[in-house]
Amino acid sequence: MKDKKNTTIAIVCGGPSPEARVSRLSAGRITPPLEKHYGNVVTLELDAALPANLLTHQVDVVFPVAHGPMGEDGCLQGMLEVMGIPYIGSGVLASACALDKVATKRILHHGGVPLAKDCLVSSAEPIKTSVEKCLDTLGERVVIKPFAQGSGIGVQFAEGKKELIERLTEGFEKDHLLLIEEFIQGREVTAGILDLERTHVLPVIEIITPNNAWYDYTHRYTPGLSEHIIPAGISDQQKQRVQEIALQAHQLIRCRDISRSDFIVPENGEPIFSEINNLPGMTPTSLFPDGAKHAGIEFEKLICGLVDQALERGKNSFSGDNYWPIPELNLSAHLDS
Known part of the structure; x- marks a missing residue:
């Protein structure tokens, strides 16, 4: 491995996402x-100048922290693959599937993961048709989610026909497709997976907000507006099941290095998977570093370990020269004809 003092790391952040x-x-x-x-260590924006900046700085490894579209959905990862620059986190396919809530649910459904019932609705359909379909399938209380946003952005709640019409009308102003799920009452918990030397299933964290408020964008990133309870206040059997499903989701989506899965846990019964985050945040209020710390992995070891692992992975990147041998083709005959 290249000497650390001669290693250039690019932290890539920002971009067009609401989470910039x-x-x-x-x-x-x-x-x-x-x-x-x-x-x-250089910090670079996820913009049109990024490829040139990566070359100018002769970057050895990228640590992406650009959440949401473009940074977390495989776009950035694909660019780095083409440029031959190793990076922390999931690859192109896993990133694309993980950010797409519908793709995630369809993959996990085939793996037997417990999920909330859902409907997909489109702005191309009459709202009345979408509303009737949702009420018939999911009941009166529902959760409305954009397909490909994180941090609770765009999530709405509705109860009854009138509210659902209002929320869908508002949602379709931003997105043409929406995911509607049945509302499940329960505790909000999360569990991370860390592939570092071996696979660590991190402790289950319960998220508490003042007055049981929805854990929205403001509560996630404002210090003091949420509390992380470790261990979570659910049964040992439920905690074990959360960890099992988090690992299963990580593996089925084919995440790499890190992921964090969110759940709703009813008072009695099985935890219900909500979504997976393939590039968890590293802010002072983020959940993943807390889970790692309680597993005995301090923040510095976490961050540097991921970088070293990506650098090592870069040494073994794909090369067509060492792949399956390809027969030589005689193309001259086609050219001559």
Whole structure:
């Protein structure tokens, strides 16, 4: 491996996603431990100038913290694959599937993962048709979600026909397709998976908000507006099941390095999988670093371990020269004809 003092790490953040500002908080938090151990750390924006900037800085490895579309959905990852630059986190396919809530649910459904019932609705259909379909399938209380956003962005709740019409009308102003799920009453918990030397299934964390408020964007990133309870206040059997499903989701989606799965856990019964985050945040209020810390993995070890692992992985990147031998073709005959 290249000497750490001669290694250049690019932290990639920002971009067109609504989570751009939060991603810059993650970038600020991981910068100090990286600067402590590596020779050169640069922070780059996810924009049209990124490829040129990566080449200018002769970047050895990328630590992506650009959440949401473009940064977390396989676009950034595909660009880095083409450029031959190793990076932390899931590859192209896993990233694309993980950010798409519908793709995630369809994959996990075939794996037997417990999921909320859902309907897909389109702005191309009459709203009345969508509303009737949802009420018939899911009942009066529902959750409305954009297909491909994180951090609770765009999530709405509705009860009854009137509210559902209002929420869908509002939702279709931003997205043409929406995922509607049955509302499940229960505790909000999460569990992370960390592939570092071996696969760690991190402790289950319960998320508590003042007055049982929805754990929305504001509560996620405002210090003091949420509390992380470890261990979660659910039964040992439920905790074990959450960890089993989190690992199963990580493997079925084919995530790499890190992921975090969210659940709703009813008072009695099986935890219900909600969504998977294939590039968990690293902000001061983020859940994944808390889970790692309670598993005995301090933040500095977490961040640097992921970088070293990606660097090592880069040494064994795909090369067509060492792949299956391809027979030589005589193309001259076709050219001559």
